[in-house]
Amino acid sequence: MIVREPRVPSPYRSRLAAFDVRDDVVAVSGSATRYWTYEPSGSEEARVTVVAVHGFRGDHHGLEPVVAHLTGVRVIMPDLPGFGESSPLDGEHSVAAYAAWLRAFVDALGLGDDVVVLGHSFGSIVTSAALASGLRASRLILVNPIAAPALQGPRGVVTRLAVFYYWAGAALPERWGQAALQSALVTRFTSLAMVKTRDRSLRRWIHDQHDSYFSRFSDRRVVLDAFRASVSSDVSTYAARVRVPALLIAADRDDITALPAQHRLRALFPDATLAVIDGVGHLIHYEKPREAAAAVEAFLR
DSSP: OOOOOOOSOOTTHHHHTTEEEEEEEEEETTEEEEEEEEEEOTTOOOSEEEEEEOOTTOOGGGGHHHHHTOSSEEEEEEOOTTBTTOOOOSSOOOHHHHHHHHHHHHHHTTOOTTOEEEEETHHHHHHHHHHHTTOOOSEEEEESOOOSOGGGSTTHHHHHHHHHHHHHHHHSOHHHHHHHHTOHHHHHHHHHHHOOOOOHHHHHHHHHHHHHHTTOBSOHHHHHHHHHHHHHOOGGGTGGGOOSOEEEEEETTOSSSOHHHHHHHHHHSSSEEEEEETTOOSOHHHHSHHHHHHHHHHHHO
16 A cells, blocks of 8 residues: 555545544445545534545545535445555455445444435445445435446446556566556546546645545555446445435536436435536536535535
């Protein structure tokens, strides 16, 4: 695992300071899963608890800007097993395995049926699969949901390049493969491909976030398993079996899932609302967290 501390201060740090943050570890599905609890500070009481699951190759830091804009909400954010500060699962890191881990995580924390589950990007697949396979929750929130197979997205050619990249990472000898998968150059290329904002200071911070957290995976096997899971499934596979109200927060410039696919996905859920945020791509959580938080709060009310 490569650990590089952030060099650019978060533009949302003052808002995040309004939360009392604590971290802990729980043993789930063979993983020592580290998680963070963001509790409203002062006299404000949390009216709802949200369990939030980050995207592929990220960790809990990615969703902090959205948390920073929420009021009256307790948020619990684990690092996915094998990423960030959580150790790997026993066995393969498939969608089914991650869904089983999430069900066990919620049970281990003793959270009630009124818990709300939120997933971003790959986390949208994991959370949807968990709800479809028996996770008890009151609502589901998906940010930048993967609404269709990634290879069919607006920039499918880029995804195919990613497939080749991860294939090469698997084919190379261990040392070289690990180095390739943690390449700072590839991380920057990926970041540049996703960012949409023209704000230079915000772009600089986003790139620094990816530089700092995108390579914090435990080993080559984990990241290759998770990549295969991320491109072999999507939320549409599970939507019809999600029996709780769902909110889809989509972007009009998302290069991974085009907006028409988000409208089709909404129709697959028994009860779903689609909120579209303009002028942003697959990084709603970094570029438009205030708008995302406003959509979440409106849904929770």
